[in-house]
Amino acid sequence: MAAGDVVLGENQYGKAECRLVRIDRETPGAPGGRHRITDLTVTGQLRGDFAACHTDGDNSQVVATDTQKNTLYAFARDGVGAPEELLLRLAEHFTTGFPWVSGGRWEARQHAWERLEVDGAPHDHSFVRGGRETRTALVQRDGDDVFVLAGLRDLTVLKSTGSEFGGFPRDRYTTLPETDDRILATDVTAWWRYAELPSGPGGFDATYAAVRDLLLATFADLHSLALQQTIFAMGKAVLEAFPGIAEVRLSCPNNHHFLVDLEPFGLDNPGEVFVASDRPYGLIQATVQREGEAREPRAWATVAGFA
Numbered sequence: 290m291a292a293g294d295v296v297l298g299e300n301q302y303g304k305a306e307c308r309l310v311r312i313d314r315e316t317p318g319a320p321g322g323r324h325r326i327t328d329l330t331v332t333g334q335l336r337g338d339f340a341a342c343h344t345d346g347d348n349s350q351v352v353a354t355d356t357q358k359n360t361l362y363a364f365a366r367d368g369v370g371a372p373e374e375l376l377l378r379l380a381e382h383f384t385t386g387f388p389w390v391s392g393g394r395w396e397a398r399q400h401a402w403e404r405l406e407v408d409g410a411p412h413d414h415s416f417v418r419g420g421r422e423t424r425t426a427l428v429q430r431d432g433d434d435v436f437v438l439a440g441l442r443d444l445t446v447l448k449s450t451g452s453e454f455g456g457f458p459r460d461r462y463t464t465l466p467e468t469d470d471r472i473l474a475t476d477v478t479a480w481w482r483y484a485e486l487p488s489g490p491g492g493f494d495a496t497y498a499a500v501r502d503l504l505l506a507t508f509a510d511l512h513s514l515a516l517q518q519t520i521f522a523m524g525k526a527v528l529e530a531f532p533g534i535a536e537v538r539l540s541c542p543n544n545h546h547f548l549v550d551l552e553p554f555g556l557d558n559p560g561e562v563f564v565a566s567d568r569p570y571g572l573i574q575a576t577v578q579r580e581g582e583a584r585e586p587r588a589w590a591t592v593a594g595f596a
């Protein structure tokens with residue numbers, strides 16, 4: 290190989306956005322009783338030695354994306370569990386089952402279904418889509434190195450006071466007035482990386498629920514001087530509560546709500562009438578980490594919401 294020769298760089302391949310729905314029945318195989326639904330979109334990608342395929346069309350080491358997809362559905366026959374658990378099973382299967390597969394990246398989005406209520410009673414087998422919010426999970430494996438990320442996206446929140454923004458520098462292009470009372474609204478995308486996998490009761494599911502509660506409580510309770518301050522506080526609360534979580538990344542649009550000027554109509558506007566503007570929006574992103582413990586695996590740099 291000489292300098293300047295064309296060579297294959299980083300590559301990965303797999304089946305993207307496999308839609309998987311599993312129904313857990315109270316009595317397996319029978320329609321009656323209480324059902325539970327798990328609704329996932331799964332993307333898996335293998336990494337390893339696939340050079341011969343790229344350069345010569347030699348498919349002898351190419352585990353077909355169709356096979357990868359079939360493996361997902363076959364694994365779901367035994368139960369799905371937490372999305373992180375399913376992804377860890379897939380990572381183990383492909384990484385240890387094919388000598389030339391060194392690892393890969395498996396990502397899941399879990400779509401929320403809430404149990405439907407009829408006449409005040411929870412229905413056994415009918416569900417209603419629970420908003421846009423999505424739970425996310427990502428496993429990246431490189432040999433024996435396994436990274437497990439969990440997260441959520443599109444968790445839409447708004448507080449109608451308890452937020453201000455002032456003290457910023459002013460130059461000839463600055464028109465934004467300072468405010469000591471504004472609406473703060475955002476769609477939270479958050480990822481957290483497990484240094485230790487949850488082992489207590491409830492495992493990944495319980496930690497997910499607790500982290501989500503903590504993110505929401507911090508958003509609500511902190512008197513915000515900037516969205517930057519709010520998202521740092523959200524990440525910090527998670528790290529302080531969960532020693533097994535190594536770092537948290539947050540990506541939050543500032544969904545601006547501007548007070549409408551009603552003066553032309555001879556009306557005042559004492560903080561009551563706003564226009565919700567969908568774009569442009571501020572985009573505030575931060576990593577909150579423990580001193581000296583930051584790591585930057587490849588998947589971590591490319592999780593949704595971050596370039």
Ligand SMILES: O=c1[nH]c(=O)c2[nH]c(=O)[nH]c2[nH]1
Pocket residue numbers: 454465514515516517543571
């Ligand atoms: O919370 C905010 N952070 C900013 O950086 C910013 N910039 C801006 O115009 N409004 C806001 N709000």
